[in-house]
Amino acid sequence: MVELKNKRVLVVGASGGIGGAAADAFSAAGADVARPGRDELDLLDDTRIAAFFGSQAPFDHVVIAAAATKTGSVARLAEADAEAAMNSKFFGAYRVAKAAKINDGGSLTFVSGFLSTRPSASSVLQGAINAALEALARGLALERAPVRVNAVSPGLVDTKLWSGMAEADRQAMFEGAAKRLPVRRVGRAEDIAQAILFVATNSFVTGATVTVDGGGTIA
Template sequence: MYGSLQGERVLVVGGSSGIGLAVAQRACEAGASVTIASRSTAKLDAALAGLPRTAKSAQMDTSNYSSIDLFFAGEPEWDHVVVSAAQTTSGPVRKADLTDARATMESKFWGAYHVARAAKIRSGGSLCFISGFRSARPSANTVLQGAVNAALEALTRGLALELAPVRVNAVSPGLVATPMWSGMAEAEREKMFAGAAERLPLRRIGEASNIASAVLFLACNPFSTGSTVVVDGGATIAA
């Protein structure tokens, strides 16, 4: 399913939960020396408890550019950097709070942009962003999410040229069962998942491990750059 990362240094920004944590787990299994970064020390501590002892953590807030610069200034080159951290909002554009909308762009796009700007990655190493299928399959209630993800994927293609021979790719998930949905009542959440699954060709929603497998494929494939790998259960093509 994925190759060896034996002895390679992997940084997962947003690695304390959800897709980021799944990436960290798979990278550890592939032999990497993994560091997870997040702004919450409590979440980092909880995540580390489920990872091998070799895993490390670092506090990083992607909205605090000074802290990002300071972190990378004190670190040697990474083999692979994955950016999964994001706090996003959805809803109709004309009803959305502008402060929340700007915060979404700040978190998912500018946070990733600044990590890309500051990170030291070895020649032939890789940088991977987590975008989302709404970039290609917008809906009336997720206009901002679609726009942010499309911007992130455009950034991926441009950086693949600018940062070469560092490889830059993105993985675009569909609906995935992660702690992001834990704020919903369980019955409401399960009803949403079931309804979404019925509309997908695969008749199921995704798991964080499905997305992590795609991230590791890109990290291990030395001929992949400028690509967005869609892992959405067929949501983009569904009627």
């Protein structure tokens, strides 16, 4: 069990499934965890991001598990929705990464997604955004050293991200995915939180993307 007593951790997106589980995992390890809502730190708002970090002491670990994106094939997704998705998930993380004050030896973690390496014809842009985030982590790991920068790439995880779907459709999607996956189940937010805690606290991990997808990439 890692010990994070007296460590300051920021989780952006802690009201969500993966961010909430990550915040709980850091708290359980003894860290002092900040969980700002959008009213305090909005991914889309440079001014609010600057004000947030201006009011805070540096953090030891920062996790960005927030995004709101529409998805679809290139042919069907409206360009405005595509730009909004990139603006939220990629540039949101970029803005927070740029503004975040992180202590030497600390870490910054992005949450990408396995579509970066396992494309889907119905979610093309998501894959491109996730790949861009993973590349951002590798580059920033050099720029921000000795702060470590990594990405955790989830497969399908049962969170409120999918709450916009009709219950029957969502269950059918989860059951279909569970049948295809080598582990025979979809992910839980806690599965991803464990990996986030790992990359944040293992002092030899930087510039890495850790895939936690139940075998989704190879299935």
